[in-house]
Amino acid sequence: MISPADGFTLPIYFDLGAVFVFALSGVVVAIRKGYDLVGMFFLALATGAGGGLIRDGLFLQQGPPLFATNPEYLAVIAAAALVGLLFGDHPFFNRRGVAIIDAAGIGGFAVVGIELSLAAGLSVPTALLVGVINGVGGSVIRDVLAGDPPLILRPGQFYALAVLGGCFSYMALTQWLGLAVVLAGWLTILITFAIRMLSIELNWSTRPVSREGWVRFLRRKKE
Secondary structure (H helix, E strand, O other): OEOOOOOOOEOOHHHHHHHHHHHHHHHHHHHHOOOOHHHHHHHHHHHHHHHHHHHHHHHHOOOOOHHHHOHHHHHHHHHHHHHHHHHOOOOOOOHHHHHHHHHHHHHHHHHHHHHHHHHOOOOHHHHHHHHHHHHHHHHHHHHHHHOOOOHHHOOOEOOHHHHHHHHHHHHHHHHHOOOOHHHHHHHHHHHHHHHHHHHHHOOOEOOOOOHHHHHHHHHHHHO
């Protein structure tokens, strides 16, 4: 169990599951780019643990990060590396496959980030922010290390917005509907995955920021 504060526990499999799928995405990217074994494991480690390290080191600051105090994290990253070595050349593991793997993990990270933040006494808006950062942090680190533009920084199919939607869903399920943390967590993972996959299938996309577009929008409002 994850227990960063008295009176609060969260099943660790939420975090470990998200770490596994994100580490697997790092392995797949490393194989696709021709990394050696050391580079592959390092990218898997950075991808799987990156969001949690940002969460624990930058926002929570309650001692060593969970990744550094629990050997199960290294175990699941090693397992992801093994799975990637065995099946990483399968046709599924292309760019679309990596996106699907990401979609399976971002909801779990969002839930963990929110709950740990609330347990640490952070405000609800800050907890939502931490949930989003926890959800996208690993993929940002993976893309930067692999030399790819991070998804969160460029226009495209919903990614950070899918995580944000999941975070708001989790708060609504727990704070307004009073659902148990575990049930709300699983529903949030499904909701986040659905939003992300629908954005891929239906090409729901953000647009580049355009000063001219905002000027036209404001002029229409005045009229």
